[in-house]
Amino acid sequence: MALCLNHAARAANEPKFNAHDLSITWEALQNDYQNKPQSLNAITITNNGKNVLPVSGWKMYFNSARLITEQTVTGNAMIKFVNGDLFSLTPTATFTEIRPGQSVRIEFIAEDPVITVTDGPEGFYIVWDNQPDKGYNTGAFTIKPFKPNYKGLITPAIIYDQNKNITNMPEQQLTKIFPTPVSYEETGGSFTIDKSILVGSGVIDDGVFNKEISLLKSSIQSVISDKLVVPESSKSKNLKAAQINFVKGYGAEGYSLKVTNYGIFISTSTPAGAFYGIQSLKILIPPAAFAHPQKEIQIPCVEVKDEPRFGYRAFMLDVGRNFQPKKEIFRVLDVLALYKINVFHFHLTEDEGWRLEIPSLPELTAVGAKRGHTLDSKHFLPASHGSGGELDNKTGTGFYTRADYIEILKYADKLHILVIPEIEAPGHARAAIKSMNARYDRLIAEGKKAKAEKYLLYAPNDKSEYSTAQYWTDNVIDVSLPSAYNFVETVIGDIVSMYKEAGVPLKTINFGGDEVPAHVWEKSPAYLAIKATHPEIKNTGDLWYYFYGRVNQLVKAKGLYLSGWEEMALRKTVLDGNPVYVPNPDFMPEHLQAEVWNNTLGGGNEDLAYKLANAGYKTVLTCVTNMYFDMAHYKSFDEPGYYWGAFSDIDKPFSFIPFDYFKNSKVDRDGLPLNRNIFIGKQRLTDYGKSNILGLQSAVWGENIKSTERLEYMLLPRVFGFAERAWSSDPAWATEKSEMKSDSLYEKDWVTFLNVLGKRELPRLSYYNGGYNYRIPKPGVTLQDGKYKANIQFPGLIIRYTTNGKDPDTKSNLYNDAVTIDKSTVKFRAFDTKGRGSSVSEPVTP
Structure with a gap:
């Protein structure tokens, strides 16, 4: 009987209105609204169902990266900030019911202008007053086009001008291995790969290359339709060979590749060198071979010698904000x-999600890996970045089990990739804090007070008030608590155990350290207590060195070294009455690794990476201006991504000069000509400092990455520019002192690079591994003498157009020469070899 009553009660509480019947449209209406740096926006709620949405009895929640004024312009709703990027919308007395087929419009003010699609609200859901703990996602969400009225806005005509010097190079003139090797020579003739090739080692190597020989064989087999067969006689005069030979004297990742008309020969001293020789062979294979296996494939005869410029060539992926499935990690x-x-x-942990199972602390994923509607975060985390009010979502909810992570580690190890886990601390730690609060609540209810307090990360009576760059008010671990170090030690132990079971190396754990806001810990009872017993702690700033000093000891106890973002390596001081940060001398002897992102042009820290390297810190350049691939490609409403650090098309990583990035900085973060006076007085990199630059790192932060397709769109093809700079030696234009000569040399290399990508690497990625969703740039279009001319950034892509108002598709007219039209609408679009299209270029018709 009780079960029946409970079921009846739940049924009575279920809303009669289906939230999925509501569609939401967002449109930006006006920038610089009321002559302030803010924007007027509108959302339109449309009822597509059969029932009436009432005037009250509900709230709507949504996410926005922009703060929003509480009072709406239309007065029919109130919008209130909740925490992080979560807002609530409550109908007022003037809100009207929405009957089937009708709409209501709500205009509101956002405290920033709108530039890209990323600047708007997202993730709308409804919560009914009589069911306050459950969220119901709304239906379709639409964004209306908007043309921001700002300098630097990229138009089809500007794109055409940027592309005008990109010439179409014959493929035979292109280097057919990428990234560019140290030396490359085509020696004439070709080698035919077919089923009769014998794969093995040329000399006795004691099995050191067994894995690589197996990889070489599988790589060849993947592009050959017939099964590889061993020739009847290994002494046959027609024997074709593919060999890996051990030769002393190569660097850790160095190799040589020689292709003759009778064989493929990779020489190296290490398995890593053999692996990169195989990767170069795969790049040497024509891209069309990856579309489908063939009976035989021709590759040119070459002699290649190669090794990387930097031993540390990294990519950082944030899965804390939005989760990525294991299969995509493999891709x-x-x-x-x-x-x-x-x-x-x-990057496994964030305010919005903890993505790695820690068996010793199961709440980290039981609570911290789920997002849905909650205002107390006691059982899961709130909706963020558009994940919606329902727990069953693909981006907000998800984690890697211990077995998953071990599988990822083993997979990466076969590819000679070192996996560095990042556990954010003490900031960006809300998922961990709320998870440990849930653990505390559970154990307190069981009467286990001491056990409950063992891993607490947040003092219950801490009245400190702060707000982070992402508007969180409760996301910083209280480093005064002894339990914080129990937590760190336990997490380290479980991670080390995973690497040990996987049988792969773990050298460091990154413990974050970025963006801890002012006023944190100031009213913490734990801070006041530790201050009374530790004379070296005079203010909350001193807790920074206390925390990282202890974390460093915990990491060292496991035979690891500590790495983190630049803030970890800095000490706060005062210069002329103003707060400044300098390299922390206390951590110098500890050989910490600092990953430096902050070189924002005009922000004052343009030389921070060089300061740390000159001071002795092992430094990884992760410069936001050139290496953040979650930034929008350029200033255009239809390009997704943030732009607080820069707009970053593929030219940004390609033009990066690691040892003198002041030189390659030509535009500010808005894409406008840079005032180079900002570099006056800034530290240049010394020769000693150069020895401390470990390498380069690119990054994709996850706020805007809500699908595997979006991840690949943001990563590719920008990662090509990064790979070139991380692997290949400095090009001549990077060191040429004459600006005119440097620019000329750069333009030549730039055109070659774009031809290599457009004719070889992008076609390869259309089919490699099932194909990748790389970004196809929209065509440039200009009107000249009454005719529309179009061009493209990557030679090799094709352009199609329409004059009937419809978007071009694979059956539309092929663009070959200028298009003459009268009063019709003309639209242009680029396509890859697989038929995927770019955004549409629609020039303004006079």
Whole structure:
């Protein structure tokens, strides 16, 4: 009987209105609204169902990266900030019911202008007053086009002008291995890969290359339709060979590749060198071979000698904000390995999600890996970045089990990629804090007070008030608590155990350290207590060195070294009455690794990476201006991504000069000509400092990455520019002192690079590993003498157009020459070899 009553009660509480019947449209209406740096926006709620949405009895929640004014312009709703990027919308007395087929419009003010599609709200859901703990996602979400009225806005005509000097180079003139090797020579003739090739080792190597020989065989087999067969006689005069030979004297990742008309020969001293020789062979194979296996494939005879410029070539992926499935991680690792990137920095924890199972602390994933509607975060985390009010979502909810992570580690190790886990601390730690609060609540209810307090990360009576860059008010671990170090030690122990079981190396754990806001810990009872017993702690700033000093000891106890973002390596001081940060001398002897992102142009820290390297810190350049691939490609409403650090098309990583990035900085973060006076007085990199630059790191932060397709769109093809700079030696234009000569040399290399990508590497990625969703740039279009001319950034892509108002598709007219139209609407679109299209270029018709 009780079960029946409970079921009846639940049924009575279920809303009669289906939230999925509501569609939401967002449109930006006006920037600089009321002559302030803010925007007027509108959302339109449309009822597509059969029932009436009432005037009250519900709230709507949504996410926005922009703060929003509480009082709406239309007055029919109130919008209130909740926490992080979560807002509530409550109908007021003037809100009208929405009957089937009708709409209501709500206009509101956002405290920033709108530039890209990323600037708007997202993830709308409804919560009914009589069911306050459950969220119901709304239906379709639409964004209306908007043309921001700002300088630097990229138009089809500007794109045409940027592309005008990109010439179409014959493929025979292109280097057919990428990234560019140290030396490359085509010696004439070709070698035919077919089923009769004998794969093995040329000399006795004691099995050191067994894995690589197996990889070489499988790589060849993947592009050959017939099964490889061993020739009847290994002494046959027609024997074709593919060999890996051990030769002393090569660097850790160096190799040589020689292709003759009778064989393929890779010489190296290490398995890593053999692996990169195989990757170069795969790049040497024509891209069309990856579309489907063939009976035989012709590759040119070449002599190649190669080794990387930097031993540390990293890519960082944030899965804390939005989760990526294990299968996609494998795909990312595959493409990183193909282009010789050897470190995968796995950003596993954030305010919005903890993504790695820690068996000793199951709440971290039981609570911290789920997102849905909650205002107390006691059982899971709130909706963020558009994940919606329902727990069953693909981006907010998800984690890697211990077995998953071990599988990822083993997979990466086969690709000679080192996986570095990142556990964010003490900031960006809300998922961990709320998870440990849930653990505390459970154990307190069981009467286990001491056990409950063992891993607490947040003092219950801490009245400190702060707000982070992402507007969180409760996301910083209280480093005054002894339990914080129990937590760190336990997490380290479980991670070390995973690497040990996987049988792969773990050298460091990244413990974050970025963006801890002002006023944190100031009113913490734990801080006041530790201050009274530790005379070296005079203010909350001193807790920073206390925390990282202890974390460093915990890491060292496991035979590891500590790495983190630049803030970890800095000490706060005062200069002329103003707060400044300098390299922390206390941590110098500890050989910490600092990954420096902050070189924001005009922000004052343009030389921070060089300061740390000159001071002795092992430094990884992760410069936001050139290496953040979650940034929008350029200033255009239809390009997704943030732009607080820069707009970053593929030219940004390609033009990066690691040892003198002041020189390659030509535009500010808005894409406008840079005032180079900002570099006056800034530290240049010394020769000693150069010895401390470990390498380069690119990054994709996850706020805007809500699908595997979006991840690949943001990563590719920008990662090609990064791979070139991380692997290949400095080009001549990077060191040429004459600006005119440097620009001329750069333009030549730039055109060659774009031809290599457009004719070889992008076609390869259309089919490699099932094909990748790389970004296809929209065509440039200009009106000249009454005719529309179009061009493209990557030679090799094709352009199609329409004059009937419809978007071009694979059956539309092929663009070959200028298009003459009268009053029709003309639209242009680029396509790859697989038929995927770019955004549409629609020039303004006079």
